[in-house]
Amino acid sequence: MDEKLTTKLRILSDAAKYDASCASSGAPKRAAGLDGIGSTSNGICHAYTPDGRCVSLLKILLTNYCLFDCAYCINRRSSNVERARFTVEEVVSLTLNFYKRNYIEGLFLSSGIIRNPDHTMEQLVLAAKTLRREHGFAGYIHLKTIPEANPWLIEQAGLFADRLSINIELPSADSLARFAPEKKAASITGAMSQMKERIDEAKEDRRKFSPAGQSTQVIVGADATTDAALLNTSAVLYKDYALRRVYHSAFSPIPSPSAVLPMKAPPLQRENRLYQADWLLRFYGFTADEVASASRDGMLALDIDPKAAWALQNRERFPLDVNTADREMLLRVPGLGVRSVNKIVAARRHTRLRLADIGRLARSVKRLLPFLITADYRPTRISDRANLRPNLADAPVQGSLF
Amino acid sequence: MIRVGLGEGADLDGFRAAVRGLVARRAPPAEVSWCPAGQADLFGEGERGEESAAPVGLPRALSELIRLVVCHSDCERYALLYAAIWRVLNGERALLDIQSDPLVHRLEAMAKSVRRDLHKMHAFVRFRETRDPDGTERFVSWFEPQHFIVEASAGFFVERFRSLVWSILTPVGSLHWDCTALTIGPAAQRGDAPESDAFEDAWRCYYENVFNPARLNPKVMRQHMPEKYWRNLPEAASIAGLVQQAPKRAREMIAREAAEREKRDPLKAVAAMAGQGPQTLEELNRLIAASEPLTPGANRAVLGEGPMEPAVAFIGEQPGDQEEREGRPFIGPAGQLFDKALGEAGIDRSSVYVTNAVKHFKYEPRGKKRLHKRPNPGEVKRYRWWLQRELSFVRPKLVVAMGGTALLGLTGKPPSVLKTRGPIAFDGQPGYATVHPSYLLRLPDDAAQQEAYAAFREDLIAVRRLMGGSS
Numbered sequence: 033m034d035e036k037l038t039t040k041l042r043i044l045s046d047a048a049k050y051d052a053s054c055a056s057s058g059a060p061k062r063a064a065g066l067d068g069i070g071s072t073s074n075g076i077c078h079a080y081t082p083d084g085r086c087v088s089l090l091k092i093l094l095t096n097y098c099l100f101d102c103a104y105c106i107n108r109r110s111s112n113v114e115r116a117r118f119t120v121e122e123v124v125s126l127t128l129n130f131y132k133r134n135y136i137e138g139l140f141l142s143s144g145i146i147r148n149p150d151h152t153m154e155q156l157v158l159a160a161k162t163l164r165r166e167h168g169f170a171g172y173i174h175l176k177t178i179p180e181a182n183p184w185l186i187e188q189a190g191l192f193a194d195r196l197s198i199n200i201e202l203p204s205a206d207s208l209a210r211f212a213p214e215k216k217a218a219s220i221t222g223a224m225s226q227m228k229e230r231i232d233e234a235k236e237d238r239r240k241f242s243p244a245g246q247s248t249q250v251i252v253g254a255d256a257t258t259d260a261a262l263l264n265t266s267a268v269l270y271k272d273y274a275l276r277r278v279y280h281s282a283f284s285p286i287p288s289p290s291a292v293l294p295m296k297a298p299p300l301q302r303e304n305r306l307y308q309a310d311w312l313l314r315f316y317g318f319t320a321d322e323v324a325s326a327s328r329d330g331m332l333a334l335d336i337d338p339k340a341a342w343a344l345q346n347r348e349r350f351p352l353d354v355n356t357a358d359r360e361m362l363l364r365v366p367g368l369g370v371r372s373v374n375k376i377v378a379a380r381r382h383t384r385l386r387l388a389d390i391g392r393l394a395r396s397v398k399r400l401l402p403f404l405i406t407a408d409y410r411p412t413r414i415s416d417r418a419n420l421r422p423n424l425a426d427a428p429v430q431g432s433l434f
Numbered sequence: 435m436i437r438v439g440l441g442e443g444a445d446l447d448g449f450r451a452a453v454r455g456l457v458a459r460r461a462p463p464a465e466v467s468w469c470p471a472g473q474a475d476l477f478g479e480g481e482r483g484e485e486s487a488a489p490v491g492l493p494r495a496l497s498e499l500i501r502l503v504v505c506h507s508d509c510e511r512y513a514l515l516y517a518a519i520w521r522v523l524n525g526e527r528a529l530l531d532i533q534s535d536p537l538v539h540r541l542e543a544m545a546k547s548v549r550r551d552l553h554k555m556h557a558f559v560r561f562r563e564t565r566d567p568d569g570t571e572r573f574v575s576w577f578e579p580q581h582f583i584v585e586a587s588a589g590f591f592v593e594r595f596r597s598l599v600w601s602i603l604t605p606v607g608s609l610h611w612d613c614t615a616l617t618i619g620p621a622a623q624r625g626d627a628p629e630s631d632a633f634e635d636a637w638r639c640y641y642e643n644v645f646n647p648a649r650l651n652p653k654v655m656r657q658h659m660p661e662k663y664w665r666n667l668p669e670a671a672s673i674a675g676l677v678q679q680a681p682k683r684a685r686e687m688i689a690r691e692a693a694e695r696e697k698r699d700p701l702k703a704v705a706a707m708a709g710q711g712p713q714t715l716e717e718l719n720r721l722i723a724a725s726e727p728l729t730p731g732a733n734r735a736v737l738g739e740g741p742m743e744p745a746v747a748f749i750g751e752q753p754g755d756q757e758e759r760e761g762r763p764f765i766g767p768a769g770q771l772f773d774k775a776l777g778e779a780g781i782d783r784s785s786v787y788v789t790n791a792v793k794h795f796k797y798e799p800r801g802k803k804r805l806h807k808r809p810n811p812g813e814v815k816r817y818r819w820w821l822q823r824e825l826s827f828v829r830p831k832l833v834v835a836m837g838g839t840a841l842l843g844l845t846g847k848p849p850s851v852l853k854t855r856g857p858i859a860f861d862g863q864p865g866y867a868t869v870h871p872s873y874l875l876r877l878p879d880d881a882a883q884q885e886a887y888a889a890f891r892e893d894l895i896a897v898r899r900l901m902g903g904s905s
Contacts, residue, residue, distance in 0.1 A: 033635065033636040038635065038636055038639055041636055041639055041640055041643075045640050045643040046644075048644070049645070050646075064597070069594075071594040073590075076553070076556055076557045079557075079558075079641060079669055080658045080659040081644055081646075082650055082655050082673055082676045083647075083649035083650055083651050084649075084651035084654025084655050084658075085644075085645075085646075085649070086658070091644060099700060099703055099707050109700060110695040112696050112697075126636070129633050129636075130633065132573060132595070133560060133561045133562070133563075133631065133633055133637070135560070145707070147703070147706075147707070148708075149707070149710060151710070182711050183819045187728055187816045187819070188725055188726055191726050192726075214704075229812075234812075237810065237812060239730070282649075284649065285684065285687040285688050286687065287690070288690075288693065289687075289690055289691075290692055297688065298648055298649060300651075375533045375534075378533070379531060379532045379533055379534050381528075381531065382528050382532050383532055383534070388534075389534030390534070392533070392539040393533060393534050
């Protein structure tokens with residue numbers, strides 16, 4: 033590949049990496065015809081970078097020139113970052129060449145705002161359309177939606193993309209006004225509603241419109257929003273816009289910082305706790321209020337995970353008998369995941385589960401001991417135990433850097 | 435003791451045949467010893483299964499488990515599987531539900547390991563482009579799987595890279611695809627695959643730049659991408675350097691002071707941003723014509739027609755077969771009826787603007803014919819943006835909705851034509867609602883048709899009066 037194009041790739045992949053999403057799952061099962069290329073999967077990570085993040089898609093910006101001036105963003109117009117711009121043909125060719133070598137599942141294309149939002153969105157749609165129409169590309173395509181663009185462009189984007197997303201970035205209208213002066217909360221929610229409506233209609237009509245749904249990202253630690261407020265925002269987004277996923281991304285220092293947001297190490301542990309809490313909302317039947325009830329001043333504990341924190345606040349509900357307890361309650365046991373719970377529920381129809389059995393069904397039995405009763409085991413009452421918290425603390429996920 | 439001999443690697447067929455024979459003979463697991471090829475013991479190769487024995491009915495979940503576990507590299511795999519089959523056939527039909535059972539637990543762990551190996555192979559195969567002596571472009575990969583999964587992995591690559599010629603070489607066998615057929619070949623060596631590819635530098639460049647040094651976490655990376663795979667991953671060569679440099683890069687970013695922008699702010703461009711979108715009807719029409727139809731199957735958009743700032747604009751449903759062929763609205767049978775009624779009501783067609791709520795022809799193919807299909811509410815809504823913008827350019831004094839689709843397009847609300855016949859306001863602008871002329875054509879008997887036509891004509895006369903009788 034020629035040097036000029038490699039330089040562009042360097043600049044425009046660097047510029048895109050602050051978007052946490054790299055999901056390639058949720059698309060309908062699909063494979064290219066005889067003269068096309070590609071198929072969908074349940075999500076394959078083709079590589080992992082040393083930050084532990086998955087590389088599934090070619091995640092790039094069409095351009096990092098931008099007319100907006102969002103303080104948290106490396107690409108804001110007042111940043112001194114090096115600029116570049118791909119042509120649509122370059123994006124298409126790069127995607128196909130990477131795909132043929134099995135480097136990626138598809139393309140995640142976003143862009144700085146050039147000329148105007150409509151023009152930018154048209155270019156994004158054109159890249160997706162060219163891949164699908166001219167090259168019979170059946171791989172995954174995620175397009176960033178520009179909420180300030182005219183709504184008919186969203187109608188077009190959904191025809192070619194598997195997923196559309198708009199990043200809220202800042203969780204309150206107030207922060208948005210302060211740090212992202214060109215953005216308006218109303219255009220963001222308006223575009224999200226439009227996408228939700230289309231996605232729902234398409235499902236009913238058995239058509240294709242962004243079949244893998246929509247997602248969003250919220251930056252954590254750029255403003256003073258508490259975890260409880262963030263989780264509330266997530267709960268509202270899941271309910272009102274049927275989002276597939278709300279990503280929380282720790283605000284990361286960027287090479288060309290803005291004066292209004294002082295740089296510090298990203299709050300990765302906090303991000304991880306929010307990630308765990310998000311799973312509790314989506315798969316474990318917790319409400320945002322329940323998760324928040326185990327926080328302090330609206331902030332999740334950093335030493336233990338939010339499920340353990342909830343269990344410690346609700347000790348009177350434990351221990352549970354694995355052979356009789358409801359599935360909903362088993363999901364609330366710290367250390368039992370959805371899969372383990374499903375296995376327990378299936379197995380106990382045929383047998384009385386003993387502690388050794390649980391050892392084979394769960395990842396680690398030690399963590400579970402204070403919370404479970406089995407056919408041959410009963411713990412001391414946990415309300416009497418003071419040393420529970422340190423036992424539930426997990427090793428810090430992130431080795432400290434500084 | 436019955437000794438069963440099996441082929442190399444994952445011999446699913448051999449195992450199946452053997453199990454049929456053993457089950458027919460009611461041979462308990464303790465009396466069977468399994469000898470995969472290359473693991474013959476002192477007594478030499480074992481006997482092969484009989485093809486003739488009857489198939490054994492197993493729960494689907496067990497068949498799936500067998501398919502995976504035969505790929506495992508553990509030489510006990512067949513014995514463990516047969517033990518599970520035996521128990522399932524002898525009173526423990528639900529055995530696989532009990533994942534706490536030590537045998538099931540072990541088999542599930544083996545299946546998981548195979549599944550993971552397959553997943554990693556799908557993820558970590560890296561093709562390098564080369565040319566065969568006859569000039570064919572071929573993508574070749576060298577990969578080292580942990581289990582006997584080469585054949586099991588093939589379906590994924592065939593489906594994904596059907597139009598490419600490719601080979602995957604491994605120490606235990608190889609796959610070759612020529613765009614039509616898959617060939618399973620013998621074991622290969624690393625040296626048989628090309629050493630480089632023109633896109634690997636770009637891929638490494640991408641890999642290095644999506645890494646965020648402020649988030650260094652090599653432990654998680656190693657969990658998902660174990661080191662044993664690194665030697666066949668071109669990007670892995672960058673890992674050591676990235677990890678080593680990360681703390682310094684992160685410290686520098688944090689220490690850096692905010693700087694003033696070196697180049698002048700693009701203030702003019704920012705100001706110009708506000709005036710986006712089509713500024714004239716022509717620009718809007720160009721945009722609609724270039725857009726993908728939002729109802730499937732249409733060939734082209736049919737745009738509105740008529741003078742600007744007219745006394746009245748008529749909004750119909752969608753173009754029909756003839757309208758689409760000629761690219762003009764209201765020229766088919768319904769259009770002709772509309773013209774007739776307009777004439778009788780004293781309105782000159784050339785003085786009014788006509789357009790449709792939906793700009794593309796939605797139809798159902800029936801032999802050579804294309805039968806009109808009514809757009810559903812979702813489709814009408816998708817076209818609303820354009821209709822609204824169109825009317826904002828045309829600026830008619832009065833808007834007439836003909837039929838439910840037009841009403842929905844204008845109001846965004848599901849209408850009932852009968853309740854909304856007569857004068858109506860659209861967004862505060864004067865309007866009028868009536869039926870669509872095609873409705874008249876669909877009425878079954880003459881009398882009803884004539885009655886409805888008369889009412890339609892009366893509506894148009896009322897419209898003319900609202901126009902101020904100018905036509």
